[in-house]
Amino acid sequence: MTVLEHRTSTAAKEPAKQRRTELAAFLKACRARVAPQDVGLPPGLRRRTPGLRREEVAQLAGVGVTWYTWLEQGRPINASEQVMGAVARALLLDEVERVHLFRLAGLATPEAEASLCPTVDPVLQVVLDGLTPMPAAISNRRFDVLAYNTAYDALFPGATRTTTPNGRRNSMWCAFTVPDCCNPFLNREEELPRMVGVMRAAYASHVGEPAWEDWVRELSAASPRFRELWAGQQVAPTVTTLKVFRHAGVGVIRVQAAYLTVPGAPELYLVVYTPEAEQDRAKLEWVTAHPDAPVSDHVHG
Numbered sequence: 001m002t003v004l005e006h007r008t009s010t011a012a013k014e015p016a017k018q019r020r021t022e023l024a025a026f027l028k029a030c031r032a033r034v035a036p037q038d039v040g041l042p043p044g045l046r047r048r049t050p051g052l053r054r055e056e057v058a059q060l061a062g063v064g065v066t067w068y069t070w071l072e073q074g075r076p077i078n079a080s081e082q083v084m085g086a087v088a089r090a091l092l093l094d095e096v097e098r099v100h101l102f103r104l105a106g107l108a109t110p111e112a113e114a115s116l117c118p119t120v121d122p123v124l125q126v127v128l129d130g131l132t133p134m135p136a137a138i139s140n141r142r143f144d145v146l147a148y149n150t151a152y153d154a155l156f157p158g159a160t161r162t163t164t165p166n167g168r169r170n171s172m173w174c175a176f177t178v179p180d181c182c183n184p185f186l187n188r189e190e191e192l193p194r195m196v197g198v199m200r201a202a203y204a205s206h207v208g209e210p211a212w213e214d215w216v217r218e219l220s221a222a223s224p225r226f227r228e229l230w231a232g233q234q235v236a237p238t239v240t241t242l243k244v245f246r247h248a249g250v251g252v253i254r255v256q257a258a259y260l261t262v263p264g265a266p267e268l269y270l271v272v273y274t275p276e277a278e279q280d281r282a283k284l285e286w287v288t289a290h291p292d293a294p295v296s297d298h299v300h301g
Contacts (some may be wrong), residue, residue: 014077023104030091031057038092054299060090081107120147124262133272133281133288135255138262141197141202142215143172146268151288155245155253155273156184157295172199176223182296186244186252196229197236243273248297249285249290
């Protein structure tokens with residue numbers, strides 16, 4: 001092995017080593033704050049440190065003492081979701097702590113992630129409404145549209161109205177599955193590879209989670225273009241970008257899509273479409289004032 005290869009290999013191992021170190025420290029801290037009587041054990045005598053002993057955690061979790069000791073020592077050992085779930089219960093972790101534990105262990109946490117952000121804070125809906133006539137929405141990393149204002153709904157109804165053919169409240173589903181002739185999103189040739197790249201980057205934190213795997217499988221079946229882009233393994237950052245829409249009532253609308261993270265909800269982001277020119281602003285105002293106006297100038301029989 002060359003010096004460069006050795007350095008590269010060592011650098012690749014550092015994040016995993018650091019994560020194991022963090023995991024060990026977290027487990028020790030959690031163990032120290034649980035009193036024996038909290039988990040139905042006698043307090044005992046001559047406890048040199050507060051909290052549970054390692055062997056007691058191992059007993060409660062149904063794992064070997066040696067295995068748990070190695071886990072607290074930060075050794076590179078494998079841990080399944082079931083076993084780490086048992087450790088979480090033994091240590092009386094709440095949902096946020098359980099998510100943190102699983103992340104440090106490099107495990108998927110589909111149920112916990114879902115429970116962290118089941119709904120959008122009502123205050124954020126007030127923010128969305130206040131941005132009108134600029135279209136704005138809150139989505140998760142799978143592009144599910146969780147909340148939106150009237151301007152967004154009027155401009156991009158295929159992403160908000162489940163009553164449309166094969167409708168899902170998801171902007172990527174709409175972008176890939178609505179036919180070209182009536183898709184309001186015009187510059188898809190440039191934007192779709194970037195969108196898939198952004199989702200591919202987020203997917204790295206959710207590999208193996210049923211909700212994500214089902215989503216990728218369903219969209220791959222519905223759209224050959226998505227399937228092709230997904231197979232390309234390209235990743236992309238979330239950056240401000242030009243989006244071009246069309247509306248039967250006003251024609252082409254050009255907006256800059258800006259993305260903002262939502263504090264306390266790492267899986268959510270706020271997207272705001274700002275008009276590129278005054279004429280685009282005027283068109284957005286008209287679209288917002290006429291929410292029932294058809295986006296397309298035709299319907300399929």
